[in-house]
Structures are given as C-alpha cells and as structure tokens.
Amino acid sequence: AQTVTQSQPEMSVQEAETVTLSCTYDTSENNYYLFWYKQPPSRQMILVIRQEAYKQQNATENRFSVNFQKAAKSFSLKISDSQLGDTAMYFCASTFTQGGSEKLVFGKGTKLTVNP
Amino acid sequence: DAGVIQSPRHEVTEMGQEVTLRCKPISGHNSLFWYRQTMMRGLELLIYFNNNVPIDDSGMPEDRFSAKMPNASFSTLKIQPSEPRDSAVYFCASSLARQGGPGANVLTFGAGSRLTVL
Numbered sequence: 001a002q003t004v005t006q007s008q009p010e011m012s013v014q015e016a017e018t019v020t021l022s023c024t025y026d027t028s029e030n031n032y033y034l035f036w037y038k039q040p041p042s043r044q045m046i047l048v049i050r051q052e053a054y055k056q057q058n059a060t061e062n063r064f065s066v067n068f069q070k071a072a073k074s075f076s077l078k079i080s081d082s083q084l085g086d087t088a089m090y091f092c093a094s095t096f097t098q099g100g101s102e103k104l105v106f107g108k109g110t111k112l113t114v115n116p
Numbered sequence: 117d118a119g120v121i122q123s124p125r126h127e128v129t130e131m132g133q134e135v136t137l138r139c140k141p142i143s144g145h146n147s148l149f150w151y152r153q154t155m156m157r158g159l160e161l162l163i164y165f166n167n168n169v170p171i172d173d174s175g176m177p178e179d180r181f182s183a184k185m186p187n188a189s190f191s192t193l194k195i196q197p198s199e200p201r202d203s204a205v206y207f208c209a210s211s212l213a214r215q216g217g218p219g220a221n222v223l224t225f226g227a228g229s230r231l232t233v234l
Contacts, residue, residue: 045225102147106151108159
C-alpha cells in the first residue's frame, strides 16, 4: 500500500522553541524521495525540505531539519527557533514509482500553530 | 518563470453544472498532477500525466471527472455534472521527472482553484 501517515492532526509551540512533526510511510521500494511541504493560510504549497532515501545524512535547510529512519520508515521534521510565520499546515509526502513514472502521495497534514 | 498557473482561482456554481478547471504547467516540466484537497480527506491525487500521457487515473472519483492534457503547456480537469460533494480546492502541480530511475520529483504547485458547488 502506498500510504503516508501523520499521526498529529494539530500541534502548537511557543515562539523561539523547537517542535517536531511526525511522519511514517509504507513502501517496498529501495529508492525514493521524501518531502515536507508547508501550506500557510494563503493555501500555497511550499516545499520545505527534501530527503533522498539512499542518503544516510539527514537533510537540513536553515531552521528545518529531518530525522530520517529508513528501517523504521519514519521521517520527522524538526523546526528550531519557531517563528510566527511558521504557522501553517505541514504535509509529509513520499514518492512512489508506478509503471516507470513517479507520483507523490501526501499525508493528511499537521496543523502547526506558533504562539507568541 | 510565472510558475504553475491555475484558473479560475474561485468558482461558485450550482449542482448539475459543468465545471472546467485549467492549468498551465511550468515550461519544460514533463509531469503534471491534479490533486484535490478537502478537510476530511486531505490531499488526494486524482490523476497524473507524464509527457502528456495519463499514467494513473485511479484517484479520479467518478466518471463525472475527466482530465486532458492536449499539449505540454495545458491541462484541464472537468466535472460534469457537478455535485455539492465536489466542493474542494483543486491543485495542479508540475515537475521535471528525470528518466532512468527515481527522479527528485519536486513538485511546484499552482495556487489552487477553490470550487464551491451549491
């Protein structure tokens, strides 16, 4: 089954603190890509960070980093020094290959609120 | 580049009417995806195209939904007849999928079309 699960529908964090969003996925593939997308109230989908499954090193992008555990099929997002502008829906996604082409499947999202 | 362009941004229609949503992908991208977003079901992949060819339409909910990609720069998603349960935000996204293996399928999304069916 091609599924991505985000078990936290909502989370909140105080400004300047650190928060971790969870994601697990189910795949039988060896090579794939994992993503976190952010959707602020404007509803624009914005790429936050990307991880290639064959790379051991966890991806980082400024205040955003991931904890990628391939054996556990886990891909959590850590946001450090949270800012008010980080308030958004966050979607985890994984690529799945079918018929030689790729598609991206999303989790249901986590609504993050950063409080002042 | 202007990004992925979707129209209309908002559409309000009555049940039974035909709805056509449009998408212009980023020039040079060879994959195009249509997603539907609702509170209950999140982001659902409806259909995707690779080099203008539909690859997987298993996410299309019913025969009332159809999608076409007549050329590399244009796609439509049509609902006929529309029903209130079709109310959602419909996203189009495009990417450049590399050949020969898993591509870093970084999707660029359009701003979405919010559909309300009364």
